[in-house]
Amino acid sequence: MNSRILLVAVVVVVVAMTSLAPVTSKQSTDCERSCGDIDIPYPFGLEDGCYHSRDFLVTCDRSSGTPVLFLRDSNITLNNMYPADSEIRVMGNVAHVCYDSPDNETLSNAWLNLNNFWISDTNSFVAIGCQTDAYVIGRKDTNQIITGCVSTCNDSNISDITNGSCSGTGCCEFTIPEGLGYSQVRLTSNNTMTLNPCSHAFVVEEGGYNFSSTDLLDFGSEKMPMKLVWAIIDGDKTCHTSNASDDFLCKGNSECDQEYVGPGYRCYCMEGYDGNPYIKDNCTNIDECKDGTHDCEDWDICTDTVGSYICTTKGWAGYTKNSTYYCVILKSMLLLAGISVVGLFLLLLFTWIYLGLKRRKNLILREKFFKQNGGIMLQQRISGDGSSQIQAILFTVEELEKATNNYDQSRIIGKGGFGTVFKGVLPDDRIVAIKMSKIVDQTQTQVDQFINEVVILSQINHRNVVKLIGCCLETEIPSLVYEFIPNGTLFDHIHNECKSKAITWDIRLRIVTETAGALSYLHSAASVPIIHRDVKPMNILIDSSYVAKVADFGASKLIPMDQNELATLVQGTLGYLDPEYLQTNQLTEKSDVYSFGVVLVELLTGKKIINFERPEKERNLTKHFIASIDNETLLEVLDENLQLKEVPHDIILVSRLAQRCLHLKGDERPTMKEVALELEGISASMIDKHPWVKSTSSEEATEYLLNGPSENYEDTDDTDSSTSTFYSMICKPKITPMASGGYR
Known part of the structure; x- marks a missing residue:
């Protein structure tokens, strides 16, 4: 009696454990696999046990008469599923x-x-x-x-x-x-x-x-x-860790995608097979001979094999050496050999003629592009200038190809919407940045403006403006050659956690003072006033001694002497655009002043101008910054890396200057010259008050060794502003260059 009771108890326990066990996914035909006209392949499913995991649960709504398929418990409507492509x-x-x-x-x-x-x-x-x-x-x-x-x-x-x-x-x-x-x-x-x-x-x-x-x-x-x-996300399973696992889905003629780098893993059918790679043995052989997807010649015999096919050439099978056909075959082979020799000679002759014609065509095309891009006009401007101010060098295609190792991909230091930047080495061992633009306007007005801009920029000899060395006009799209600045952008030095601690307030003040001086020079001291139109930290390069270099003149405009404003299509970067320019399309020098004010705010706070993760009142950093000045809460928004317990007088002065630059009306903003003079005065007062803030040459050398030169630039356009790829040697080891800029 006791043994019977024990047996019944064991059976009850086993049944209970079985009912509590998790439902395993099944790939059998017992599952419903359609919703109206839409197939529902595994790993998706409509009910428990028919899908791989709950992430692949789908719902078929038949209440409206026409079945509608939804993903999980959401309102996302599915139209089709492609397991072969995941x-x-x-x-x-x-x-x-x-x-x-x-x-x-x-x-x-x-x-x-x-x-x-x-x-x-x-x-x-x-x-x-x-x-x-x-x-x-x-x-x-x-x-x-x-x-x-x-x-x-x-x-x-x-x-x-x-x-x-x-x-x-x-x-x-x-x-x-x-x-x-x-x-x-x-x-x-x-x-x-x-x-x-x-x-x-x-x-x-x-x-x-x-x-x-x-x-x-x-x-x-x-x-x-x-x-x-x-992708299939099942714990930490990947292609490299789960091949031997029983529940790993890439089985049989299905392989794991080794090129996939995201979480989990993906499957695909091996070459020569087709089907659902997430179901075992569902990838079946493709008959390429029957489908006509083979590459056999018309005179070949196509024979299908498992996972592939064989092309067999029809020949003289069955003919022996003593047969009557042997002599005919031998003569045919000799004739074929003679034809081959003559054909090879003709091929070499035609190749030589073709290469000669191609070389001549290239010379004619290069001459056409040179004239089309204003090369003759530029030569006349250079030769007609009595002084030595115009120093633009006209490079040939061969010179730039040699400087960049034929534009090798490893020489790319930046990509963006305006073009690609290559690092090059000239014959005199000068390291330069070569910008190949993407867009060119072939109208005569634009050619004249381009040549005029090259001439003017080549005459600019300001220590805080990136020097334009020359250009190449022998290609359809001109290339510009600039000096190479090795230490990244101001954006990186502000927002990189390691680098931001290294730039003290006196270094930051010196950088903005130099930047303001360069913009003031462009507005008022250049032979023709230049409005930069895209002032932002990503277009301010920093050399190894923390000297600022204003770069990126791809969006700049030359303003005739008799005009104070210019009507243009709005162009720039969100967050830094002058709101008055955005509303009126009238570009003035005060537009650069507004953008520079935004740069001051970003430098003082160490925060990005646009960030939707911040509280609503702080999303617009410029408005929040101005409000902090009015509410006397400036200390709360300043960069924590400045390690301030109270706001120094010089930071208050710079903050108020930024507030004036950010006036909505351009007439109420100071000129760039006034901004530069005020910053120079603040810097001078700091040196008089704290003479030790001026870096010695040994200190600059130390900063250079700590930070190390970087060979990356950010070619900013409307690309992701959260990406920053300049890392000093003290922060990170050498990395692969990504987006870079500063040259346009």
């Missing part, structure tokens, strides 16, 4: 905002907040509207990514807007960064025009949207198609 196609939300609404800034729903899914870099971000700022705020790994674009309209007439073009007029777009996870869309509009006060922004797959000017009047879409990529 992709899904979904419908993403469209963000809308209207200028006349109570809140002209909107956030779309958090349309992506999933562990295993990221936005594919084949998608584009599109914004539609007039005077519209649109951003994507997302997260890649542990870093926040903020990127966006600006769409403007000149007037209320849509006839000037080009259909199918999202170049910034009525519509703007950019490619989504790879690996972007949790994301939101932020959209603001200053559109007061009569067309339509509303703006729209969305992420859309490649080819999923074609801009039309009528969309400015009425854009009714609430969702747009986009692609997401995914």
Whole structure:
């Protein structure tokens, strides 16, 4: 009796343990694998046990008559699933905002907040509207990514807007960064025009949207198609650690993607196989001979093999040496050999002729480009100048190719929207930065302006302005050659945690004083006034002795002597743009003054100008900084690395100067010359009061050894401002150069 009771107890325990065990995923045909016309391949599933993990749970809503498939418990609608490419196609939300609404800034729903899914870099971000700022705020790994674009309209007439073009007029777009996870869309509009006060922004797959000017009047879409990529995230399993695991999905003819560098792992069918790589033995052989995907010649016999195929050439099989056909075959072979020799001779002759014609064509083309880019005009300006002020060197294509080792990829020190920067070494061992632009305007007016700018910049001999050495005009797009500055940008020295501690207040004051002097020189001392138009820390280079060098004249404008302002399309960097210039399109010298004021704020606070992670009242750093001066709470916003217990008088003076530079009306701002003189006075008072702040030569040498020269530059455009790639030897070991700039 006791043994029976014991047996019953054991059975009860076993049944209970079985019921409590976790449900294992299954790939069998017992699972429902469709929702309407949409297939649901594994690792996705509709019910427990039919998916790999809960991240791949999908829901089929049949309540409306037409089945609709959703991802997990969200409102993300699925259109298609592509397990072979680890992709899904979904419908993403469209963000809308209207200028006349109570809140002209909107956030779309958090349309992506999933562990295993990221936005594919084949998608584009599109914004539609007039005077519209649109951003994507997302997260890649542990870093926040903020990127966006600006769409403007000149007037209320849509006839000037080009259909199918999202170049910034009525519509703007950019490619989504790879690996972007949790994301939101932020959209603001200053559109007061009569067309339509509303703006729209969305992420859309490649080819999923074609801009039309009528969309400015009425854009009714609430969702747009986009692609997401995914991976199997199962603990710490990767391609390198989980091959022997029983629950590792890449089995049989399925391989793990070794090139994937994100979290988890991805599978794909081996070459010659097709199917679902996440199901064991589902990758089956492809019959290339039957499908016509082989590369055998028409006279070959194609034979399919497992995972591949064989091409067999038809020959004289069965013919023996004593057969009557042997002599015919031998003669045919001799004839074929003779034809081959003659053919080889003709091939060499034609190759020699072709190379000669190509060389001549290249010379003619180089001469054409030289004239087209204003080379003759530049030669006349150089030879016609009686003095030796114009020192621009005209480099040949061969000279720059030799200086950059034929533009070797390892010589790239910067990439951006305006072009690529290469490090080069001239025959006299001078190290230079060679900028190859991306865009060129072939109108005669623009050529004249380009040559005039080269001549003027080559005459600038200011210690705080990057020196233009020369140019090459023998290619379709001219190349500019600048002096090489080895120690990165001011942006990096402010925001790199290690470097920011090394630049004390006296060094910071010296840098902004030198920068102000350079801008004052450009405004008032140059032969033709130059407005920089893109003043920001990323365009202020720092050499090994912490001497400031103003760079990046790609957006600069030459102002005729008889004009105080110039009407242009708005161009610059968000956060640093003069609001008056943004509203009126009238560029003046005071626009540089406003941007310089923003630089002062960034240098004093050590914080980035735009950061949506800060509290709402602190998101606009310039407004928060001005408010701290008015509220006498300046100490709270100053850079912690300055290690201040109270605000020194000289910092108060610089802060008030920054406040005056940031006046909304340009007439109320000081001139750049007045700013430079005031900063020089503050610096002089510091030296008189604390004579030890002036660095000795030995101290400068020590700073050089600690920081070490860096060979990276940041070519800033509208790229991610959170990236900084200049690291001194004391902070990090040598790294691979990324985005760099300072030269345009």
